[in-house]
Amino acid sequence: MSSCVCTSQPPAFRFTSLMQMPLVQAMSGRCKEAPAEGDLGYTPHNDHAVIDDNRDAFLRSVGVDPLALTLGRQVHGTTVAQVRSADRGRGRPPRFDGFPATDALVTDACDVALGTVVADCVPLLVYDTRRHVLGVAHAGWRGTVGLIARNVVVALQANFGSQPADLVAGIGPSIGPCCYEVGADVLDAWGDSGVSHLETAVVRRGEAYHFDLWTANQLQLVEAGLPSSQIEVSQICTRCEYERFFSYRGARAGLGTAGRMMLVAQLGVPG
Numbered sequence: 315m316s317s318c319v320c321t322s323q324p325p326a327f328r329f330t331s332l333m334q335m336p337l338v339q340a341m342s343g344r345c346k347e348a349p350a351e352g353d354l355g356y357t358p359h360n361d362h363a364v365i366d367d368n369r370d371a372f373l374r375s376v377g378v379d380p381l382a383l384t385l386g387r388q389v390h391g392t393t394v395a396q397v398r399s400a401d402r403g404r405g406r407p408p409r410f411d412g413f414p415a416t417d418a419l420v421t422d423a424c425d426v427a428l429g430t431v432v433a434d435c436v437p438l439l440v441y442d443t444r445r446h447v448l449g450v451a452h453a454g455w456r457g458t459v460g461l462i463a464r465n466v467v468v469a470l471q472a473n474f475g476s477q478p479a480d481l482v483a484g485i486g487p488s489i490g491p492c493c494y495e496v497g498a499d500v501l502d503a504w505g506d507s508g509v510s511h512l513e514t515a516v517v518r519r520g521e522a523y524h525f526d527l528w529t530a531n532q533l534q535l536v537e538a539g540l541p542s543s544q545i546e547v548s549q550i551c552t553r554c555e556y557e558r559f560f561s562y563r564g565a566r567a568g569l570g571t572a573g574r575m576m577l578v579a580q581l582g583v584p585g
């Protein structure tokens with residue numbers, strides 16, 4: 315039985331540690347009863363009108379104006395863009411004019427909602443409790459070994475004067491170390507990243523090696539100055555939990571269907 319109650323389109327996940335903060339943050343999931351099972355990602359193979367409707371329904375359900383959704387054109391890179399009020403709505407149809415080749419967004423504007431689209435890749439959220447600014451990122455293995463989490467912290471510091479000690483971060487549902495067997499290309503790239511204690515993000519399972527994206531991103535955030543107590547790891551593996559979440563690797567293995575989810579975050583207006 316799916317625990318998902320699709321008729322009301324609730325978010326599948328929210329970061330507990332950010333619930334009391336003045337921001338909206340939510341991640342969609344997979345809902346068997348919803349059109350296209352709640353898929354929020356455009357592909358050459360799905361009906362984009364359905365995806366549009368699903369996106370708008372999800373955003374409204376979490377209190378975000380769909381017109382505020384602002385996106386990067388994700389390429390598994392490490393570029394961070396600053397989003398200003400004038401960028402509100404970039405990336406939405408019909409223009410699809412999201413920030414080119416951009417996998418992370420930061421903002422201090424309350425009228426834009428930052429989104430990232432994932433299925434197994436890590437959706438990352440960083441919020442500055444003092445400066446009231448935030449960032450989101452899409453961190454698959456390429457973004458992770460390229461240190462995109464660190465880049466988000468650096469961008470918050472450079473653009474808004476954030477202090478790492480004021481930042482809280484969330485590492486959302488994504489493929490876990492339990493399910494993420496990788497090859498030498500991933501291990502070699504991670505080995506070259508220079509992150510301290512990087513070996514703790516590699517798990518040996520018999521002859522196979524699994525990459526722990528959660529630990530790899532956590533290590534970067536700690537190295538960037540965040541107290542580890544201010545980093546929440548959802549501990550939800552999308553492939554294990556394929557009934558509730560889309561999983562790229564799961565779908566390839568015949569578990570569930572292919573689709574994408576969205577993490578969205580928007581600053582609230584401080585009272």
Ligand SMILES: [Zn+2]
Nearest residue numbers: 492493551554
């Ligand atoms: Zn798993």
